Amino acid sequence: MVKVLVVDDLPILRESLKFIIEQDPQIEVVGCAENGKEAFELCEKLAPDVVLMDLMMPVCDGVEGTLIIKTRYPFIKVLILTIYGDDENVAQALKNGADGYILKDIEPDKLRRVIKNLADGVAVIQQDVLSTFIQQMDVMESFLVEHKRLIAEFSQKELDIIRLVVEGKNTKEIADCLHFSEGTIRNTISKLLERLQLQDRRQLAVYAMKNKLV
Template sequence: MIDTKITRILIVDDHAHAREAIREQLSEYEDFMIVGEAKSGEEAIFLADEIEPDLILMDINMPGLDGLKTTKLIKERHPNIIIVILTVSEDSTHLFEALKQGAQGFLIKKVNPGDWYPYLKSVVSDNIPVSYDLVNEMLLTISSHPKKSEQQSAIPNPLSQREMEILKLVAKGYTNKEISDISYISEYTVKNHLKNITKKLGIKNRVHLTRHAIENGWIEP
């Protein structure tokens, strides 16, 4: 069955030519609809409140309220809006910081325009794999923090054994299709397990699921 759901997109970039380039790049896809453009973080917050897009493409470097701070503020108000950070830098520190603020993805502007669409579709469907570099970055950050006290101890693990097996494979960077092949179950079943996992934990993003599991000691480094 073909997915005909329209993804409503808000573009946020302080440069007019950059917004125009993004708009032209995505306008050829019938399942993407540009519903607004913002040239600042403040305007992005206003439009997020007004039109509640499905997806925001957020430039990381903007004067005043930058992309990271804007992402944090929007996610606090609209946790279901998907945000993908746009940048010219490949610095993994920026990626990790963006994800900490609630972003679901990270797109390098100089990437081949033809690669934008499949990547954004993967983010929207939450089937973008978690990279090993990102997991290592998480482990380094978590290990540098003071240990939790007994009163702040890790929460009990509510997941079944099968759900933990799926979560561990997600943390290793496997896609739903790869998890299906490894576990000898259908891709539909994998999606159902992930749906149950996200419902139990109240976390929708694969990266944030991985971080949650690492922080609480459910996954061994």
């Protein structure tokens, strides 16, 4: 069971998100908070696996809320809920340790899948805003570099795995799609990250979009 804490300053949105999320019997909304400070306090009491965090809130917004939660509870996953045109705040939230972000118009089924994948350790950046966001996001500058020589050296298996990582699939889903073992998928991704000097799957997804691998 994946335990989720919903954070939004609007009661109607909190209740709507709770209803949508709990349509999946494998996910439980253990609590709701109206700002980042309250979310931080509830993390100790409720021990959620995932915090679904709005950005724009009074008292303590999602950027600050992410920082205090990830500083004290680095093992709790923080998923930012955002809108178009909020790139600066999203970038800062990612710098503060957020594990991914999605748009508020995400389909309910995809939201539930993203939450479960994030709980399994798959960082998420919603693909339909990724290409615009990477051009502006300062936090990505350290690894958004050209590797023209390496691009030509990707095997078809590696390209297939990268494509599925960009789609937000977890290790088991990738293994099922490509008919490889989960160990093979994990090893291939680890080697890709090492070769490209990246830290995690989120950075791999950005790299793939930047260099038009998908």
